[in-house]
Amino acid sequence: MDKIIIAGFGGQGVLSLGQFIAYSAMYEGKEVSWLPSYGPEMRGGTANCSVCVDNSPIASPIIAVPDTLIAMNKPSLDKFVNSVRAGGTIIVNSSLIADKVERTDVKVIYVDANKIALEAQNPKAANLVIFGSYVKHSGSLDKENAVNTISKIFAKKPKFIPSNIKAFELGFALD
Amino acid sequence: MEDKVLMKGNEAIAEAAIRGGCRAFFGYPITPQNEIPEYMSVRMPEVGGVFIQSESEVAAINMVYGAGGTGVRAMTSSSSPGISLKQEGISYICGAEIPCVIVNMVRSGPGLGGIQPAQCDYFQAVKGGGHGDYKMLVYGPNSVQECMDLMYNAFDKAFEYRIPVMILGDGMLGQIMEPVTLPPMKDMSKDIRPDWATDGTRFGKQHRVINSLYIQPDELEAVNHKLFAKYDLMAEKETMCEEYLCEDAEIVLTAYGTVARIVKSAVDMLREQGHKVGMIRPITLFPFPTANYEKIANMSNVKEIMSIELSMGQMIEDVKLSVNGKKPVKFYGRCGGNVMTAEDIVAEVLKEEK
Numbered sequence: 001m002d003k004i005i006i007a008g009f010g011g012q013g014v015l016s017l018g019q020f021i022a023y024s025a026m027y028e029g030k031e032v033s034w035l036p037s038y039g040p041e042m043r044g045g046t047a048n049c050s051v052c053v054d055n056s057p058i059a060s061p062i063i064a065v066p067d068t069l070i071a072m073n074k075p076s077l078d079k080f081v082n083s084v085r086a087g088g089t090i091i092v093n094s095s096l097i098a099d100k101v102e103r104t105d106v107k108v109i110y111v112d113a114n115k116i117a118l119e120a121q122n123p124k125a126a127n128l129v130i131f132g133s134y135v136k137h138s139g140s141l142d143k144e145n146a147v148n149t150i151s152k153i154f155a156k157k158p159k160f161i162p163s164n165i166k167a168f169e170l171g172f173a174l175d
Numbered sequence: 176m177e178d179k180v181l182m183k184g185n186e187a188i189a190e191a192a193i194r195g196g197c198r199a200f201f202g203y204p205i206t207p208q209n210e211i212p213e214y215m216s217v218r219m220p221e222v223g224g225v226f227i228q229s230e231s232e233v234a235a236i237n238m239v240y241g242a243g244g245t246g247v248r249a250m251t252s253s254s255s256p257g258i259s260l261k262q263e264g265i266s267y268i269c270g271a272e273i274p275c276v277i278v279n280m281v282r283s284g285p286g287l288g289g290i291q292p293a294q295c296d297y298f299q300a301v302k303g304g305g306h307g308d309y310k311m312l313v314y315g316p317n318s319v320q321e322c323m324d325l326m327y328n329a330f331d332k333a334f335e336y337r338i339p340v341m342i343l344g345d346g347m348l349g350q351i352m353e354p355v356t357l358p359p360m361k362d363m364s365k366d367i368r369p370d371w372a373t374d375g376t377r378f379g380k381q382h383r384v385i386n387s388l389y390i391q392p393d394e395l396e397a398v399n400h401k402l403f404a405k406y407d408l409m410a411e412k413e414t415m416c417e418e419y420l421c422e423d424a425e426i427v428l429t430a431y432g433t434v435a436r437i438v439k440s441a442v443d444m445l446r447e448q449g450h451k452v453g454m455i456r457p458i459t460l461f462p463f464p465t466a467n468y469e470k471i472a473n474m475s476n477v478k479e480i481m482s483i484e485l486s487m488g489q490m491i492e493d494v495k496l497s498v499n500g501k502k503p504v505k506f507y508g509r510c511g512g513n514v515m516t517a518e519d520i521v522a523e524v525l526k527e528e529k
Contacts (some may be wrong), residue, residue: 059440
């Protein structure tokens, strides 16, 4: 079971990052739920989603204590940092978050996602960089399947496949 | 696992309706169910059906009355304030015995309320929100797959009993995405219009009339009895309920819809800590699974029952009627669009154990 909260500004691909994880898990035959925050949200506002991945059916899709937090911006890190379970993982988008996580009981991974996305020549693919980092560090998803998932999701816009896979691979390559 | 698709609850309801033979959709936008009309607007033309975004909720439900009266599988969807606007039409539809499906993805109230999930329309759905003595078959699905499964067969039930079927969800259920297996398209090519349908053809010598006006008291009383005979038959044949770890439970939690999933997590957490807790979940909210609750109430191991809802306490009244004073029935709820976590429920149950 991996309970993941992904949070950031609207427009950062927060909800779609959750969907990449959800689709990958589904294609592996796992159970999954993807629950977005919804409301009067807009580009520049805050957005988050809760994703549960498990081998058995998901009971509650609501996450109070996440195993993994993906924080795409500072307000999101501040909001959720203390809810992560001890021993859990926090992936921080260090392009937008200068601070270090003060907690010592969690694994923290800093990813300069926006800069790496530029290296992949797709400035909108910061979320794919994070996706790569998540797949590497969570160990809950198969890498090859995740790459195939990216191709499937962009099947109708094939010109975006290479740069998104590149962003994913660069994220995956990070320690 | 390629045969599964990831869908929102709203989308699953729309696709299941199409696959279940729905060929007419009438609706007016409102959060958090907008994916249903959005999906229908794309999908309905592909199957040769009718999609109309009406000028109001009142218009939409009366379009359902008209289309349903011709024997077509017609539906509408909305959320709480919009469903209130439809109540007059729903009452007429029940009086005229027109089969149809109505989806309510409940948001918090009263009034315009908020757009976050709630279960505050339970009374409206199961007790009859409009005027007059009537009921609907009301389903309370708890997952995207259950949305799909219940909606897929909802029209069959609606036509079998000549009643409206209501799918009572909430904003959370509408927005959540989960993998689902799609059922095959029902073959509507041999669809035979029922012998009551006023489709303008094949009348023969006998006029077909669809109406809810009965001026003669004796005539109307007979209609009232006829409707309730159907509801009795539904109670016998259509009641659905899930029981989870009740066999040795000392506290039985009860909830419906998505809340029941949060409760299930709480039950698992409490069981891990050694507490004997179970859950009972009605899948049909009307007919209410009274017999299941009677059985639970009669079990000597059960000390109390707790109804857990996103309201100030509505389903608890049906629970109490079913339990009939045999065991104490407690309540825990959140409202206004706030949703409890499994941890909140655990804390609430542990208070009871002290």
